[in-house]
Amino acid sequence: MENPENNPVRKIIHVDMDAFYASVEQMDHPEWRGKPLVVGGNESRGVVAAASYEARKxxxxxxxxxxIAARKCPQLIFAKPRFDRYKEISYQIREIFFEYTDLVEPLSLDEAFLDVTENKKGLKSAILIARQIREKIKIKTGLNASAGVSYNKFLAKIASDLNKPNGQAVILPEEAEEFLEKLAIGKFFGIGKVTAEKMQKIGIHNGADLKQFSLQFLxxxxGKSGLHYFNIVRGIHLSEVQPHRLRKSLSAENTFEKDLVLLEEMEQSLNSIYEELIRRLEKTGVKxxxxxxxxxxxDFTQQTRSKTLEQYVETNHIWDLAKELLNQEEIPKPVRLLGLGLSNLNITEEVQHFGEQLKIPFEL
Known part of the structure; x- marks a missing residue:
């Protein structure tokens, strides 16, 4: 467990909307409620972006x-993504977060970390705050949210999955190490499938197994992740909630209903993607x-081709560079997806000082 003598005991909430995209579609289309539904793709092409709980069964x-999803469930409903609608609801949810704290770190449209150690309502219980937030989200949007409460982001994230859907859980400081020792290694936030399999091959199946290995071995x-694994199994995770996350890139892409073979088809499709990217750039104002x-x-293999200039790229020059990259070398096989992105952006990290947090005891 983190040492309260050296680090302030914080109260962190992780709020995660339940099957967000799919739940929005079922809310807006009553005829789809209670039925297996996915957002994204169709019976023959594409990738599932979200699945309803009925589909997850x-x-x-x-x-x-x-x-594959269509084969698993022949009666599956495919809904087209409506990101403008998801963003609209996401903004409503964030307005609720800001009623309690300005320390909000969105991870995506449907989840965020909140530091409520010192909150606008003056409430001592993070559990109560999480419950109030979930109730307000339900009233304002009609959707269910789950929440996890703990003293760091890592544990709050794990806790939010414990009682899904439409539930919440808390991991107290004195409970953390015992809880983590029993946790399956694949359930650790930040340990993906490949790493979990690698760990299992050397006998690491849960937190207790991981704890037996030295920092030097890990x-x-x-590599560098070894220190992270050594710490998290002991409940140590010092990353603070970061309300100003630095955008690293902006992009647009499209998966095609039929694979593209001719270069002319690819260029035509890429032009539509370029136009969408320009719309996003104009909306954000970034370069x-x-x-x-x-x-x-x-065959699902992937390739990227990039070009970096000394100056920021003017929007009318992006298309020239996109065509140049497309024609850089021969396209060896049929293409199912094209994407175009811009990085090395003209965004500087905003540094804000919120003052030293007080050491506040963690109360239920």
């Missing part, structure tokens, strides 16, 4: 190829120095 999850085996072309082939 069939073993369907986000990032799954939609063709850093030798997993960048690196243009990147993303190509995903029919």
């Amino acid at each position: 069939y073993g369907i999850f986000s990032a799954m190829a939609s063709s 850093t030798k085996k997993f 960048g120095r690196t243009v990147t072309l993303k190509i995903k082939y029919a």
Whole structure:
């Protein structure tokens, strides 16, 4: 557990909307309620962006190829993504967060960390705050949210998954190490499938197993991440809630219903993606120095081609660079997805000082 003598005991909430995109579609389309539904793709192409809980019963999850999802559930409903609608609701949810604290770190449209150690309501209980936030989200949007409460981001994130959907859980400081020792290694936030499999091969199946290995061994085996693994299994995670996250890139992409074979088809499709990227750039006002072309082939292998300039790229020059990258070398096989992005942006990190936090005891 983190040492309260050296670090302030914080109260962190992780709020995660339940099957957000899918739940929005079911709310807006009453005829889809209670039925297996996914957002994204269709019966033959694309990738599942979100799955309703009814669809998850069939073993369907986000990032799954939609063709596989359709085979798992023949009656599956495919809904087209409506990101403007999701953003609209996301903004409503964030307004609720800001009623309690300005220390809000969005991870995506449907989840965020909140530091409520010192909150605008003057409430001592983070559990109560999480419950109030979930109730307000339900009233304002009609949607369910789950929440996790703990003394750091890592544990709050894990806690938010414990009682999903429409629930919340708390991991207290004195409970953390015992809880983590029993936790399956694949359930640790930040340990993906590949790393989990690598750990299992050397006998690490849960937190207790991970705890047996020295820092020296873990850093030798997993590089810089070894220190992170050594700390988190002991409940140590010092990352603060960061309300101003630095955007690193801006992009647009499209998965095609039919694989593209001819270069002319690719250029025509890329032009539509370029126009969408320009709309996003104009909306945000950002500029960048690196243009990147993303190509995903029919066999799901992927390639990126980039070019970086000394000056920020003017919007009318992005298309010239996009065509240059497309024609940089031969396209060896059919293409299922093209993407175009801009990075090395003209955004400087905002540094704000919120003052030293007091050491406040963690109360229920």
